[in-house]
Amino acid sequence: MSIDLNKYKTIVFDCDGVILDSNITKIDSYFRTAKKLGATNEQAQALVDHHVQYGGISRYPKFVWYIEEVLQQEATKEAVQEYLDAFSLAVSKGLMGCKVADGLASLREATKDANWLVVSGGDQSEIRELFSKRELSALFDGGVFGSPDNKDEIFKREQANGNIKMPALFIGDSKYDYESSNRAGLDFVFLSDWTDVPDWQQYCRAHQIHVCKNLNSLQS
Template sequence: MSKIDLTQYQTLIFDCDGVILNSNKIKTQAFYDVAKDYGHKPAQILKDYHIQNGGISRYKKFEYLLTNILQKPIETQELNKLLSNFSKEIKKELLICEVAKNIKELRDKTRNTKWLIVSGGDQDELREVFEQRGLGGYFDGGIFGSPDDKDTILKREKNKENITGKSLFIGDSMYDYQVSIALDMDFIFLTAWTDFYKWEDYFKGKYIQSFKSLPELISL
């Protein structure tokens, strides 16, 4: 394992699911449960699509369910019902799921660095969950999520100079890697809670560092 000096960064950007919260499996099951009213097959296809497209917002995934899997036009009322049911499915679990250990120690180690959350999760939901779990105060740069996608959020926050200087994105999906590299950010991949099961094959030959979880970064 190579050492990395986190204090060299002016900005640290964290994904939420699979990085701060052990919540990937919660959301994977919720996609299936919400879609199962359409039948097992559409629900399973959506679940598989979700796993293959980690980090993409639920808005895009339920649009995919309607237009690609069910091959029907998007009706706002139906889409909103799916989104509402999904939020209800996961909300309680997000308030009790495992949180990455030693976040305070990592924050203390990088006290001169701005922290942001940039997630595919719903922004209002994220902010409420982080506040209730006592995590919101660590992220002085803000907590951001869907309906905007990560690429849009990162570009916007860079343009606003909320993301400045040398930046590091800590994520657990292929999409996290792609958006960070496209915006000339360094990237660390966390393996312990990811549901990107072919990550070793995907990253082979690419210059990235991987660690099991956030606590490993504290000892570096």
């Protein structure tokens, strides 16, 4: 089943695994952050496993969970910030080298009447700086948004202020991407090439989710 992209007034993109081939970079950065701050290999892997299980969700609650549930410590504001700072440092260099999705420019040309946004679980200021450096910002005339606000909050706010006009499409690669877009009333396409969801095929079948391999196949 093909998708009529021209019917959408707004197209929203996740970042990691959709615009950038960065899921492996994020996984490696979680592991290295935990190790840098004293974790055993098992503790670091527990953080990675939690990150993959809750793909598309902000790093903030993931580190709270890790400190409280794995380290059995109090997740003070200072403790969480230490992990956030270390993670940001670890991930920033890797993101500069991640591959940008083929077909992004041609999709922009094919949907030039649509408003484009990024709604990501990644840190908002980090993504905006990265997109500026990699000359991607101009593609997203509706803006680039991320944590600490979660996707449900961003969708609600941007719909209320008229930035997301319906009908709208969200292009993502995680379960939370589908769930948040479904709650907001957006259509959804799952991109499979770069996803780190281990059971994505079963999940997409169960929820009758439209799947494309990548942005190029979305246009074919």
